Amino acid sequence: MAVAVLFRQGGRARETILAVAIGTAVLAALANVYLDATRQFSRELRAYGANIVITPRDGAGLLRLSDLDGALAELTGEKLVGAAPYIFGRAMVRKERAVLGQKPQTVITGSLFPELRAVNPYWQVNGSWPQRPNEAMVGIELAETLRLRPGERMVLEKGNRREVLSVASVVKSGGAEDAQVFIALSLAQEILGRPGAADGMRLSVVGQGRELETVARELEVRVPGITARPVGQIARAEEVVLKRIRTLILLVGLAMTVSTFICLVTTMVSNMVERRLEMGLKKALGASMRELATEFVTEAGLLGLAGGTVGLPAGYALTRVIGGSIFGGSVAFRWSVVPLALAMGVALAALAAWLPVWRVAELRPATVLKGE
Amino acid sequence: MKDILVLNGISKQYGEVYALKDVGLRVTEGQWVSIMGPSGSGKSTLLNIMSCLDRPTTGSVLLDGVEIAHLDERALTVIRREKVGLVFQQFHLIPHLTAVENVMLAQYYHSLPDEKEALQALERVGLRHRARHLPSQLSGGEQQRVCIARALINEPAIILADEPTGNLDAANEETVVELFRELHRAGHTIIMVTHDPEIGALADRRLFLEHGREGRGQPGRRPSGQRNDREPDRNR
Numbered sequence: 001m002a003v004a005v006l007f008r009q010g011g012r013a014r015e016t017i018l019a020v021a022i023g024t025a026v027l028a029a030l031a032n033v034y035l036d037a038t039r040q041f042s043r044e045l046r047a048y049g050a051n052i053v054i055t056p057r058d059g060a061g062l063l064r065l066s067d068l069d070g071a072l073a074e075l076t077g078e079k080l081v082g083a084a085p086y087i088f089g090r091a092m093v094r095k096e097r098a099v100l101g102q103k104p105q106t107v108i109t110g111s112l113f114p115e116l117r118a119v120n121p122y123w124q125v126n127g128s129w130p131q132r133p134n135e136a137m138v139g140i141e142l143a144e145t146l147r148l149r150p151g152e153r154m155v156l157e158k159g160n161r162r163e164v165l166s167v168a169s170v171v172k173s174g175g176a177e178d179a180q181v182f183i184a185l186s187l188a189q190e191i192l193g194r195p196g197a198a199d200g201m202r203l204s205v206v207g208q209g210r211e212l213e214t215v216a217r218e219l220e221v222r223v224p225g226i227t228a229r230p231v232g233q234i235a236r237a238e239e240v241v242l243k244r245i246r247t248l249i250l251l252v253g254l255a256m257t258v259s260t261f262i263c264l265v266t267t268m269v270s271n272m273v274e275r276r277l278e279m280g281l282k283k284a285l286g287a288s289m290r291e292l293a294t295e296f297v298t299e300a301g302l303l304g305l306a307g308g309t310v311g312l313p314a315g316y317a318l319t320r321v322i323g324g325s326i327f328g329g330s331v332a333f334r335w336s337v338v339p340l341a342l343a344m345g346v347a348l349a350a351l352a353a354w355l356p357v358w359r360v361a362e363l364r365p366a367t368v369l370k371g372e
Numbered sequence: 373m374k375d376i377l378v379l380n381g382i383s384k385q386y387g388e389v390y391a392l393k394d395v396g397l398r399v400t401e402g403q404w405v406s407i408m409g410p411s412g413s414g415k416s417t418l419l420n421i422m423s424c425l426d427r428p429t430t431g432s433v434l435l436d437g438v439e440i441a442h443l444d445e446r447a448l449t450v451i452r453r454e455k456v457g458l459v460f461q462q463f464h465l466i467p468h469l470t471a472v473e474n475v476m477l478a479q480y481y482h483s484l485p486d487e488k489e490a491l492q493a494l495e496r497v498g499l500r501h502r503a504r505h506l507p508s509q510l511s512g513g514e515q516q517r518v519c520i521a522r523a524l525i526n527e528p529a530i531i532l533a534d535e536p537t538g539n540l541d542a543a544n545e546e547t548v549v550e551l552f553r554e555l556h557r558a559g560h561t562i563i564m565v566t567h568d569p570e571i572g573a574l575a576d577r578r579l580f581l582e583h584g585r586e587g588r589g590q591p592g593r594r595p596s597g598q599r600n601d602r603e604p605d606r607n608r
Binding site: 277278281282283284285286287288289291364365366369370 | 416420423425426446449450452453454458460462464466477478481482522
């Protein structure tokens with residue numbers, strides 16, 4: 001009966017439920033984003049490029065890629081975004097059938113293109129990523145010098161070895177890569193005479209700060225003879241960005257909580273004023289101050305619970321919208337947020353009701369019931 | 373007969389102004405007393421003091437053997453819910469509660485709500501069939517009868533009614549007056565403030581107030597066969 005009576009009150013009850021529902025929906029969505037932020041933003045921040053670099057320990061030797069396979073397998077799944085081995089060398093490069101524009105001793109880089117793409121998602125590629133061993137990707141500076149465009153052919157010469165390659169794309173990275181030629185790892189190893197080896201490997205791993213240091217340390221332990229180092233600048237930048245984003249979410253959540261609370265206090269004060277007669281009557285019928293205060297606060301708490309219950313599905317929908325619009329995917333809705341949001345709704349409404357309840361003490365039933 | 377209410381030398385002062393001055397009254401169990409007088413004569417102030425909603429500046433009020441004149445608000449609240457049944461001119465039913473819920477509200481602050489008892493109280497005022505209706509679905513007379521049922525539900529020592537027919541049309545007034553007659557016959561002690569000399573004349577005794585003091589008043593028409601002291605009570 002008490003619940004039915006509560007909802008028969010109409011206007012103010014609906015306003016309270018609506019205010020709590022909106023607050024709960026936004027807070028639940030923000031809580032989900034906050035809790036999922038590390039995973040989501042870390043993945044987004046992987047666009048910055050490699051954050052761990054592996055090199056041979058003595059600095060002069062070569063990396064045996066087969067040695068790294070087992071250790072990298074441990075990192076697969078959510079954590080490892082990409083692992084691009086690289087081998088450097090120098091070769092003569094020119095456009096096929098061109099006499100001028102030859103670029104002597106150009107840096108050629110051999111790598112695995114799918115991994116290279118995963119590690120460097122920020123590279124601007126004009127054309128398509130190379131798919132076949134006879135395709136190459138040319139840095140934009142070199143392409144401009146040699147007047148090479150995607151679809152054209154180029155010649156790569158190293159000693160007696162001569163390879164004619166098709167230019168699949170022109171890449172702009174903003175770094176040293178703009179003056180290099182990228183070819184398939186196996187072809188580079190063959191041309192450079194270092195089969196199965198690499199100069200190093202660039203990893204893109206989800207995580208920041210200490211997490212990356214731990215991954216690097218574990219790799220060093222598992223694969224003797226290598227040095228694995230987090231790329232300090234990127235790791236720190238990621239950490240700072242994440243911290244700022246999480247602080248921002250917290251501040252927005254706090255602002256939302258405060259505005260919901262202010263809205264509820266206003267509603268409760270109006271409610272109290274509108275119900276002066278009812279409160280006066282109840283006092284006249286023998287209700288004590290404590291009974292009336294408990295009644296008013298409990299009533300608000302129940303409305304808060306109702307608002308929270310209404311707000312949670314909206315919060316779920318909002319979480320999906322935020323996930324889709326900001327992360328281009330889904331933000332996980334965490335069930336641990338449900339009791340938290342409900343408790344928040346109840347607490348805010350009850351506290352908002354508690355503040356104006358002292359007005360009941362001022363009510364003189366004889367005066368109120370006379371309509372004065 | 374046992375004294376239910378004894379007022380001695382009651383005065384109520386607001387600054388320099390006396391709302392009541394040296395008023396006395398003795399009400400025995402089962403009596404119906406009317407308090408009459410023009411507007412501003414102090415009727416409502418006196419009723420508020422008797423119903424523990426206000427305290428006199430001086431004087432003593434003995435309600436069912438308890439001196440209440442100088443009790444604090446908390447103690448007055450307890451006395452009010454235990455010993456007093458209030459009937460208001462404007463009925464004062466809570467609009468979002470049904471008739472039976474309005475009656476149960478008085479039980480809630482007194483002891484425990486009991487729907488069966490509340491329905492019996494409504495039956496007593498002839499409104500059992502309207503128990504699930506909201507006040508807005510009831511006529512003025514029906515609302516006043518719900519108010520009376522609410523006043524009766526905790527079996528108070530005294531029923532205090534402030535102009536109970538003041539907001540009713542003639543037909544509903546007759547119904548409510550008849551209900552008070554029944555309550556009187558059943559032995560309830562009733563103190564009623566009224567402007568209406570005809571209703572005032574139904575009481576066993578009348579107290580006239582003028583400018584906060586006991587006065588002579590204009591005697592109203594008294595239905596034949598009913599006892600009426602006509603003169604204000606001097607029985608202190």
